[in-house]
Structure formats: structure tokens, C-alpha cells
Amino acid sequence: MRLLAVHVGRTGLLPWRGRPVPSAFVKSPVEGPVALGVEGLDGDEQGDRRHHGGPDKAVCVYPGEHYRHIEDRLGGPLGPAAFGENFTTAGLVDDEVTIGATYRIGTAVVQVSQPRRPCFKLTARHAMRPGAKRLPVDLQATGRTGFYRRVLAPGVVARGQSFHLLDAPGRGLTVAEVNRVMNVERDDLDGIRRLLAARADLPARWVETLTARLDGRYENDSARLAGG
Numbered sequence: 001m002r003l004l005a006v007h008v009g010r011t012g013l014l015p016w017r018g019r020p021v022p023s024a025f026v027k028s029p030v031e032g033p034v035a036l037g038v039e040g041l042d043g044d045e046q047g048d049r050r051h052h053g054g055p056d057k058a059v060c061v062y063p064g065e066h067y068r069h070i071e072d073r074l075g076g077p078l079g080p081a082a083f084g085e086n087f088t089t090a091g092l093v094d095d096e097v098t099i100g101a102t103y104r105i106g107t108a109v110v111q112v113s114q115p116r117r118p119c120f121k122l123t124a125r126h127a128m129r130p131g132a133k134r135l136p137v138d139l140q141a142t143g144r145t146g147f148y149r150r151v152l153a154p155g156v157v158a159r160g161q162s163f164h165l166l167d168a169p170g171r172g173l174t175v176a177e178v179n180r181v182m183n184v185e186r187d188d189l190d191g192i193r194r195l196l197a198a199r200a201d202l203p204a205r206w207v208e209t210l211t212a213r214l215d216g217r218y219e220n221d222s223a224r225l226a227g228g
Contacts, residue, residue, distance in 0.1 A: 001091035001163035003105060005062050006030040007081040008044035016124040022047035025121045027081040033158040036108045038151045041086055055150050056113045056203050061087045062146035069144065076128040083122065085146060092163065094143050094174040100169040100201035108155030109166065114203055115179035116146040140183045143176035154176065172199040182206065186213065 009027035013020035024045040038055050046053035062085035077098055081088070094115070102111045118136035126132040139145050169175040173195065181191035192210050199207045 003087055003159055003161050005088040006159050007086055008041050011045045011047040014124050023121050023181050025084040025125055029080050032154045035143050036157050037154045057148040058151045059087055059149040060085045061089055063092055064088050064090050065093050066144045073131055095174055097175050098168050099173045099178055102166045103163040105163050105165055106157035106161050108157055109153035110149040111152050113148045113150045115175045145179050147175045169201055173198050
């Protein structure tokens with residue numbers, strides 16, 4: 001389990017449907033050590049603090065194993081941080097990584113908090129490529145969303161370092177399974193109950209949404225979960 005690359009980005013303007021949208025989706029590699037705090041990496045920003053950033057989304061992670069599949073789909077190499085991620089990793093894929101698992105990386109301790117919910121900025125970033133329009137939906141449907149981490153102990157990280165598993169909750173809910181129930185098969189009541197049994201590992205807003213679904217009150221799921 002390795003950290004292949006670290007990326008940060010400042011807020012700029014991303015073209016979307018004929019107008020510029022504030023976004024830090026376009027990120028650049030960091031070659032040396034970088035400080036990681038509870039709000040994220042030093043030098044990284046979010047253009048929309050309502051839907052991105054904060055302690056539960058301090059670090060956006062995307063498995064490097066997914067790159068080839070998406071590159072084949074979009075017709076060629078995508079370059080670094082193609083999914084707007086802070087960490088590109090090896091050995092940490094969605095159907096194996098569990099919610100609530102904690103790792104040491106460098107001198108920091110991080111915890112898997114929730115699946116990423118890809119938004120329109122992914123399409124905007126790759127707008128010139130065929131198939132980009134459906135990319136966010138396709139990533140959710142195939143379980144290649146990536147995920148977020150919160151920072152339990154600030155420290156310093158650098159590319160090339162290894163992740164060391166410190167703890168994994170016995171509930172064993174993978175990122176892919178949580179994504180499936182939350183974003184794909186939303187009427188899976190048994191799946192919802194399994195997620196609610198592990199509510200201690202999930203963000204409070206997700207617990208609220210799952211509870212509403214179980215009670216038949218989930219008309220506004222998209223608004224509640226917008227931006228992931």
C-alpha cells in the first residue's frame with residue numbers, strides 16, 4: 001500500500017456550460033514533503049466549501065489501479081490528478097478498503113471516512129474527451145469512485161511512502177459497498193440496515209439520509225448528498 005503521488009491545487013476557474021465555475025479540481029504534483037492537517041494538505045484549496053473540504057473530506061484519494069480502465073474508456077492518458085485527487089495510491093482499492101479503517105502515512109494518521117460522490121466537475125475537467133459526460137455516473141455504477149479520509153493526527157507526508165494499517169473496524173463495510181447502497185441501489189433496504197448498524201463509521205448526514213430512506217422519506221436525496 002503506497003502513496004504514488006501527492007497533489008494540491010489553488011482555486012481557479014473551470015469552464016462549465018459556457019460559464020466559469022470556481023474550483024480547485026485541477027491540481028499539481030508535490031515533489032517533496034508536505035504538511036497534512038485536519039483540514040487537508042498545505043497549499044490545497046476547495047472552490048466550493050459547502051460540498052467539498054472539511055474534516056470528513058480532508059483528503060481525496062483515488063486508486064491508481066483505476067486509471068487504465070478510465071484511460072481506455074476516454075481514449076488516452078489522463079495525466080496526474082485526473083480525478084482531482086490529493087492522493088493517488090497503489091494497493092488501496094474501493095472493494096477492499098473499509099470505512100473507518102485507520103492508517104499511518106509518514107508522520108500522520110488518517111481514517112477512511114466515506115466514498116467520494118463524483119460531481120459535474122469531473123465532466124468539466126475532461127469535457128473534450130468522448131464519454132466524459134457520463135463519467136461521474138459511470139464511476140459510481142462501477143464502484144470506482146475513490147474515497148475521502150479524515151486526519152486523526154496531523155503530520156508530514158510525501159510520495160513514495162507506505163501506508164501502514166493500524167486498525168480496521170470489524171463491521172467491514174467497504175467503500176464500494178457503501179457507494180452501492182448510498183448512490184446506486186438506493187432501495188436496498190437490507191443494505192441500508194447494514195449501513196445503519198455501522199453508523200458510528202459514517203458521517204452524520206449520511207446516517208440522516210439512510211434513516212429517511214428506511215422511513216420512506218427520501219425524495220430529496222440528491223439535494224442532501226450533492227457534492228458527496
